Amino acid sequence: MDHPSHSVDCGSLNDALRLPLICESELSTQSIPAQRDSLKPLNRQQVLNWLSENVPEKRLNHVLRVEETAVKLAQYHDLDWERAAQAGLLHDLAKYFKPKRLLELAKADGLELDPIDEINPHLLHADVGAIVARDEFGVCDAEVLAAIRNHTLGRAEMSLLSCVVFLADSMEPGRGDTTELNELRQLSRKNLYRAVLQTCEDSMRSLFASRSLVHPRVLQTRNWALQMAQQSIKGDKPKLSSA
Numbered sequence: 001m002d003h004p005s006h007s008v009d010c011g012s013l014n015d016a017l018r019l020p021l022i023c024e025s026e027l028s029t030q031s032i033p034a035q036r037d038s039l040k041p042l043n044r045q046q047v048l049n050w051l052s053e054n055v056p057e058k059r060l061n062h063v064l065r066v067e068e069t070a071v072k073l074a075q076y077h078d079l080d081w082e083r084a085a086q087a088g089l090l091h092d093l094a095k096y097f098k099p100k101r102l103l104e105l106a107k108a109d110g111l112e113l114d115p116i117d118e119i120n121p122h123l124l125h126a127d128v129g130a131i132v133a134r135d136e137f138g139v140c141d142a143e144v145l146a147a148i149r150n151h152t153l154g155r156a157e158m159s160l161l162s163c164v165v166f167l168a169d170s171m172e173p174g175r176g177d178t179t180e181l182n183e184l185r186q187l188s189r190k191n192l193y194r195a196v197l198q199t200c201e202d203s204m205r206s207l208f209a210s211r212s213l214v215h216p217r218v219l220q221t222r223n224w225a226l227q228m229a230q231q232s233i234k235g236d237k238p239k240l241s242s243a
């Protein structure tokens with residue numbers, strides 16, 4: 001695995017992205033209450049330096065694109081783009097952790113594991129990424145941590161911020177320029193729930209086609225997104241959660 005130690009160009013985003021984060025709390029990622037005003041400045045360069053030591057350059061570039069895509073999507077939907085930027089920057093911290101380490105960190109933090117997590121520990125990189133964000137960078141904002149945890153499998157009742165980061169990971173420009181992806185990018189501007197629904201269904205279709213296991217959380221996310229999409233089409237105001 002290539003772990004470059006080049007100096008990092010902070011730059012696909014402007015200075016406005018050197019933003020809030022960090023606090024002193026060591027609370028569990030599972031139990032942190034919503035703290036809307038607790039966002040404190042993140043030392044973005046410190047995160048970039050850590051990433052440059054722990055992920056390949058290709059992944060670092062993906063992270064920067066997810067950060068930028070999440071910011072744009074959050075701004076488009078009038079959501080908290082500062083939290084979107086932080087979650088985007090931090091979402092793949094544990095991407096290159098070995099399976100044994102992912103399982104150890106998840107168990108040590110009291111995460112409830114599905115049998116599929118044990119079979120495919122890589123799926124835990126999202127949950128473990130939130131643990132690293134908390135322990136390595138002092139992140140304690142509940143919504144940011146949840147968006148990191150939810151970026152791969154989603155979660156029923158996840159917040160709109162989580163939807164934004166989940167979608168940014170799937171559709172950042174480096175993912176390609178196919179018709180399907182471009183449709184998803186358009187859909188993400190029209191309706192976040194429909195875009196989450198589409199992403200889950202595409203992912204499940206691809207897993208079925210390759211006869212791979214499907215994590216139950218993807219189905220739970222899909223069923224939730226379907227209901228939310230139907231509510232929003234009917235014009236009902238969807239009930240939102242900060243999960």
Ligand SMILES: [Fe+2]
Pocket residue numbers: 091092095125126151152169
């Ligand atoms: Fe990821």
Ligand SMILES: [Fe+2]
Pocket residue numbers: 062066091092169
């Ligand atoms: Fe990612």
